[in-house]
Amino acid sequence: MENGHKYLLRTDSFPPCNHPSGESGNLNYSRSLGTDGNWIGCGFIAQVHSDGNYYNIKFPYFSLVYVASGTGSYIDQDGNVFPLSAGSVFMRLPGMVHSSTVDDVAKWREYYLDCDQALYDQLIRQGLLSAKLPVLQQSPSDRLMGRLEDMLSSLKHGVESDLAEIQIHFLSLLVSLTRSQEAGSKESQMHRRITQACEDFDQIYAGRLDLRAYCMDKGWSYEHFRKVFKQHTGIAPRDYLIRRRMDHACRQLRSSSLRISQIADQLGYASQYEFSNQFHRHFGVYPKHFRNGH
The missing domain is CATH 2.60.120.10 (Jelly Rolls)
Known part of the structure; x- marks a missing residue:
């Protein structure tokens, strides 16, 4: 707006x-x-x-x-x-x-x-x-200008249920734009790591990511990464991934005719039951009722 x-x-x-x-x-x-x-x-x-x-x-x-x-x-x-x-x-x-x-x-x-x-x-x-x-x-x-254009579009067209995702992208963009600050310092290095992690998570949230294996592959300390990620974004890495899945689920429920079981499968859940329960914990309403506008 x-x-x-x-x-x-x-x-x-x-x-x-x-x-x-x-x-x-x-x-x-x-x-x-x-x-x-x-x-x-x-x-x-x-x-x-x-x-x-x-x-x-x-x-x-x-x-x-x-x-x-x-x-x-x-x-x-x-x-x-x-x-x-x-x-x-x-x-x-x-x-x-x-x-x-x-x-x-x-x-x-x-x-x-x-x-x-x-x-x-x-x-x-x-x-x-x-x-x-x-x-x-x-x-x-x-690439940065493209992300800024995306932010403009999100702020203009996003609905209330998109706000959590929009805020995450806003914070990620701030980190990206300031990552050369105090170049060479440990803080700057961690900024770059958090930015890279957010970008990676935005691409792979649909699968079940092993965070320990992810950190090991990057050469990062898992416990330190979890702590710093939460300090920078306000939420834990696991919760960030869940939020991204839930944002994707909302978009699919609003704009597609996919069955709820198909959306659950698309997002890597073992069953529709598991997906529906997590959706309910996150939004206080089950996917079926969300789709029906109740």
Whole structure:
């Protein structure tokens, strides 16, 4: 849906949101997470406002920007200047004074992920984000831009039952965009491992994965991987895989004519009974009733 969350946020040093969806190709969507005020958003800017420059501003929420094309600069609160170009990632930290400039508005394109400050603080505590390096440089990646496009589509079209999957993909994308942060450190290495694991799990969730064998094949400590995966994503690897199976099951129940037994078999369950019980534990309703809208 349209990102109304940030439209409601105003401070003396925060400019109005000047990039509504549909204007010159700009896109801007968000979704609420539960009832505690948390939200996540994603956008694309193809047409920046006026000269594209922001001076001495403070955002009341967190925003991570991926530069798709063009050049410019980011200036932190201490006056340090960081050059920006295609592949650069920079952060607008909540409450932190900074500036950003664009050299040529006709060439500038950017994607961004954003969220409320409370969720940002939680991600900092979990070690998923770090405010130490506000600007990171990576090589331009069509794959990353493809994932950002997928996130835009998910936020725009996803239904309530998709929110868990959307949040997981949002977190995975944050990790991917910041994985060069503190390059060479153990934290950065674990970020890359979690990103790789999420990508692997997104492809193989339908089978019954032996997590110990998976970690052994990667040369990782199983117990350490389980601990760090949960710290970064908020759920254990096994629960991540179950959630991905359940999300797939929901899509099949809504959009296909497959029998429930066929869906169970497709997702690697030993029986329809086993699948139905896990679906019920996850959603509080059995697959048959979910399909019938009850």
